[in-house]
Amino acid sequence: xxxxxxxxxxxxxxxxxxxxxxxxxxxxxxxxxxxxxxxxxxxxxxxxxxxxxxxxxxxxxxxxxxxxxxxxxxxxxxxxxxxxxxxxxxxxxxxxxxxxxxxxxxxxxxxxxxxxxxxxxxxxxxxxxxxxxxxxxxxxxxxxxxxxxxxxxxxxxxxxxxxxxxxxxxxxxxxxxxxxxxxxxxxxxxxxxxxxxxxxx
Numbered sequence: 001x002x003x004x005x006x007x008x009x010x011x012x013x014x015x016x017x018x019x020x021x022x023x024x025x026x027x028x029x030x031x032x033x034x035x036x037x038x039x040x041x042x043x044x045x046x047x048x049x050x051x052x053x054x055x056x057x058x059x060x061x062x063x064x065x066x067x068x069x070x071x072x073x074x075x076x077x078x079x080x081x082x083x084x085x086x087x088x089x090x091x092x093x094x095x096x097x098x099x100x101x102x103x104x105x106x107x108x109x110x111x112x113x114x115x116x117x118x119x120x121x122x123x124x125x126x127x128x129x130x131x132x133x134x135x136x137x138x139x140x141x142x143x144x145x146x147x148x149x150x151x152x153x154x155x156x157x158x159x160x161x162x163x164x165x166x167x168x169x170x171x172x173x174x175x176x177x178x179x180x181x182x183x184x185x186x187x188x189x190x191x192x193x194x195x196x197x198x199x200x201x
Contacts, residue, residue: 026048078191095122
């Protein structure tokens with residue numbers, strides 16, 4: 001089958017359930033698994049019954065976001081199936097993730113362990129000057145036919161020739177609202193919904 005082009009996929013919230021893994025990091029840091037407060041919360045700190053940390057306790061938690069953490073994040077339900085649908089339809093998949101470069105190989109191992117058909121992970125900053133997406137430079141170099149992310153601000157500054165597909169997960173406190181929605185070309189409940197729509201094209 002001839003390739004139809006590259007589809008670039010975000011990781012956290014699209015392929016992997018960072019919010020669920022966050023609870024495990026909290027347990028590792030403080031010895032107690034937090035209770036879930038709101039399963040529809042966008043940000044992990046709102047999803048779980050946890051305190052807002054500062055100083056020494058914040059440093060303790062941050063140290064738990066280590067190589068082991070980034071290797072062990074569970075997949076979003078349906079995401080592995082979605083990726084196999086896309087590759088079966090002829091698309092090449094790459095991951096473009098806002099993650100420190102030092103953990104890029106851990107992310108690759110994490111995706112491989114879950115059976116994602118993704119061989120290449122590109123790590124970017126999570127903040128870019130001028131308010132444009134920190135993923136823009138990488139995406140402009142890759143020239144994918146589509147870019148899928150669950151964080152609307154990361155679509156700002158992305159060339160309009162790239163289809164920008166927004167995953168509308170977890171409505172409570174979501175940043176995916178307002179005038180900036182004009183930067184999204186399509187909206188989907190999750191990656192599987194995106195994959196089903198694109199493999200029908």
